[in-house]
Amino acid sequence: MTEFTFTVKDSSGIHARPAGLLVKEAGKYSSDIKILHNSKQADAKRIFSVMGLGVKCGDSIKLVINGEDENLAKKELMEFLSQNL
Amino acid sequence: MKSYHGKSVYGGIAIGKIRFWKKSDADIACYRVKNPDEEFIRFEKALSEAKNQIDNLKEKALNEVGEENAEIFEIHKLMLEDKDYIESVENIICNQGINAEYAVSATAETFAAMFSGMDDHYMQARAVDVRDISDRIVDILSKKSESIVSYNEPVIIVAEDLTPSEALQLDKSKILAFVTFKGSLNSHTAILARTMNIPAIIGVDLISNEDIDGNLAVVDGFSGTIYIEPDEEFLKKSYQCLKEELEKKELLETLKGKENTTLDGKKIELFANIGNIKDVSLVIENDANGIGLFRSEFIFLEKNTFPSEEEQFAIYKNAVETMAGKKVIIRTLDIGADKKVDYFKLEQEENPALGLRAIRLCIKRPEIFKTQLRALLRASFYGNLSIMFPMITSLKEVCDVKRMVYQTAAELESQNINYKIPEMGIMIETPAAVMISDELAKEVDFFSIGTNDLSQYSMAIDRQNEELDEFFDPYHKAIIRMIDITTQNAHKAGIWVGICGELAADTDLTQTFLSIGVDELSVSPSRLLPVRKKIREIDLRKK
Numbered sequence: 001m002t003e004f005t006f007t008v009k010d011s012s013g014i015h016a017r018p019a020g021l022l023v024k025e026a027g028k029y030s031s032d033i034k035i036l037h038n039s040k041q042a043d044a045k046r047i048f049s050v051m052g053l054g055v056k057c058g059d060s061i062k063l064v065i066n067g068e069d070e071n072l073a074k075k076e077l078m079e080f081l082s083q084n085l
Numbered sequence: 086m087k088s089y090h091g092k093s094v095y096g097g098i099a100i101g102k103i104r105f106w107k108k109s110d111a112d113i114a115c116y117r118v119k120n121p122d123e124e125f126i127r128f129e130k131a132l133s134e135a136k137n138q139i140d141n142l143k144e145k146a147l148n149e150v151g152e153e154n155a156e157i158f159e160i161h162k163l164m165l166e167d168k169d170y171i172e173s174v175e176n177i178i179c180n181q182g183i184n185a186e187y188a189v190s191a192t193a194e195t196f197a198a199m200f201s202g203m204d205d206h207y208m209q210a211r212a213v214d215v216r217d218i219s220d221r222i223v224d225i226l227s228k229k230s231e232s233i234v235s236y237n238e239p240v241i242i243v244a245e246d247l248t249p250s251e252a253l254q255l256d257k258s259k260i261l262a263f264v265t266f267k268g269s270l271n272s273h274t275a276i277l278a279r280t281m282n283i284p285a286i287i288g289v290d291l292i293s294n295e296d297i298d299g300n301l302a303v304v305d306g307f308s309g310t311i312y313i314e315p316d317e318e319f320l321k322k323s324y325q326c327l328k329e330e331l332e333k334k335e336l337l338e339t340l341k342g343k344e345n346t347t348l349d350g351k352k353i354e355l356f357a358n359i360g361n362i363k364d365v366s367l368v369i370e371n372d373a374n375g376i377g378l379f380r381s382e383f384i385f386l387e388k389n390t391f392p393s394e395e396e397q398f399a400i401y402k403n404a405v406e407t408m409a410g411k412k413v414i415i416r417t418l419d420i421g422a423d424k425k426v427d428y429f430k431l432e433q434e435e436n437p438a439l440g441l442r443a444i445r446l447c448i449k450r451p452e453i454f455k456t457q458l459r460a461l462l463r464a465s466f467y468g469n470l471s472i473m474f475p476m477i478t479s480l481k482e483v484c485d486v487k488r489m490v491y492q493t494a495a496e497l498e499s500q501n502i503n504y505k506i507p508e509m510g511i512m513i514e515t516p517a518a519v520m521i522s523d524e525l526a527k528e529v530d531f532f533s534i535g536t537n538d539l540s541q542y543s544m545a546i547d548r549q550n551e552e553l554d555e556f557f558d559p560y561h562k563a564i565i566r567m568i569d570i571t572t573q574n575a576h577k578a579g580i581w582v583g584i585c586g587e588l589a590a591d592t593d594l595t596q597t598f599l600s601i602g603v604d605e606l607s608v609s610p611s612r613l614l615p616v617r618k619k620i621r622e623i624d625l626r627k628k
Binding site for chain 2: 016017
């Protein structure tokens with residue numbers, strides 16, 4: 001299992017468009033990917049779950065990745081987040 | 086004639102008959118099915134058909150409203166693939182043995198309620214998206230065919246609310262306006278209406294009622310008002326507005342994206358004057374090359390106490406980010422004279438036009454000016470921002486304010502706050518500044534000539550006093566000569582010069598300004614295209 005935290009810089013937070021991109025990106029990996037935000041937890045491969053977190057600009061989120069390709073997923077997702085959010 | 090108000094989404098006038106848009110949703114029946122597994126397969130087939138339809142809609146949206154707006158259908162597809170959504174439907178069908186239509190609509194309500202309960206307007210508005218995708222599946226399940234809705238004549242669509250796919254299903258050429266009772270400014274329908282350039286009003290206080298179907302109405306998208314069964318006189322006036330608007334649109338279509346170049350190839354920058362952050366959309370709509378005068382005092386005039394650094398920073402940052410790299414020239418606080426604010430607690434003056442105003446006030450009240458400078462320098466980090474100082478009469482004033490800018494920068498540096506020193510210019514609006522413009526030009530990056538005050542101070546005529554109108558000559562040779570002197574002195578020092586007063590928009594003078602060599606004209610957004618049209622007709626080789 002591996003994890004990292006990320007602070008959202010996009011002024012709209014995780015709104016529909018980046019949530020959609022994130023879900024698609026997470027869907028590329030076989031690992032189980034969870035997003036933790038405040039006391040809530042979401043499955044990064046499910047769009048309603050991700051949007052339901054209500055992540056706003058300046059919020060920090062923690063990604064917990066568990067599975068065979070977790071290291072690759074972590075590397076790629078860190079890159080993805082810094083570019084899109 | 087009755088009128089109802091709502092929020093304006095997109096400006097414009099529309100005159101036509103109302104067509105009341107009714108959702109086809111009869112109450113969805115709930116019943117037990119004999120074979121839940123078969124019922125779930127029926128759902129899965131409908132789901133896959135729904136995805137196909139969305140792909141087609143996305144294609145249509147790409148062609149009609151562009152990639153950015155088409156993305157919503159990509160999101161819709163992901164929603165249809167969402168495991169939580171599918172599991173909820175599966176649970177209702179397979180474990181409770183309920184029909185698929187009901188399972189889908191019950192699931193939709195659960196997810197819509199999740200969005201409605203969030204503390205963010207944008208997310209609340211997403212409830213519509215869930216209902217949209219779910220209605221689509223229900224329609225397929227109940228074998229309702231999807232078709233482009235077309236009317237014989239163009240109509241004003243009045244509806245409770247419209248989902249993105251409903252808005253897109255309508256034949257665009259037959260729609261004059263959208264009017265909805267619900268909806269938010271963040272709704273995709275609102276965004277689509279803006280992209281499709283269709284007048285739209287949302288949140289209208291009209292009671293949902295189909296009696297108005299077929300009634301004649303006028304939609305004023307600018308004020309957010311719908312007038313039902315207008316009287317003859319009002320109708321006549323509205324047709325006149327519509328005609329003017331169409332002429333403007335035509336102008337826009339032929340001139341948008343075109344350069345401000347004369348027939349003999351001389352180019353001039355055409356910027357816009359604004360007094361409010363809300364005007365930025367008008368600037369973009371009318372295709373300005375930048376903002377030549379952002380009157381920052383409006384931020385102060387609208388408030389009852391001093392706006393904080395953060396408030397100002399947010400507004401300036403928003404402006405430069407929205408203009409995306411185009412120049413935004415913000416004029417520092419120009420309070421005093423006719424623009425009074427109670428909380429500044431300024432003394433009554435015998436002669437306010439010649440009194441403690443603009444840069445003088447900023448120098449005397451550095452704490453107010455410092456806050457504004459901090460906000461400006463910070464916002465400058467995020468885009469192409471310039472600042473200019475009003476009412477300059479001496480070299481000392483320029484040196485004083487520049488020193489304050491550098492002090493502010495040093496302060497931000499020591500606090501590790503992002504900032505950038507913007508280009509700095511001054512307003513040339515006093516005869517004194519014109520006379521020493523050769524010296525001033527060495528100290529700043531640009532000049533902007535404020536012709537309103539320059540005329541008033543040169544001719545010693547109070548523009549508020551109507552009695553004096555017969556003595557006032559807006560084309561006085563003195564003003565033209567002063568513009569000439571200022572321009573030549575600016576160019577000698579290698580800086581550019583613009584005009585941001587009312588004269589800049591006067592198309593009778595455009596040729597004169599071009600001959601003098603003025604580099605930029607800044608006019609109100611509605612004057613941008615008429616001035617561009619004029620520039621493109623001028624040939625400086627002909628006298």
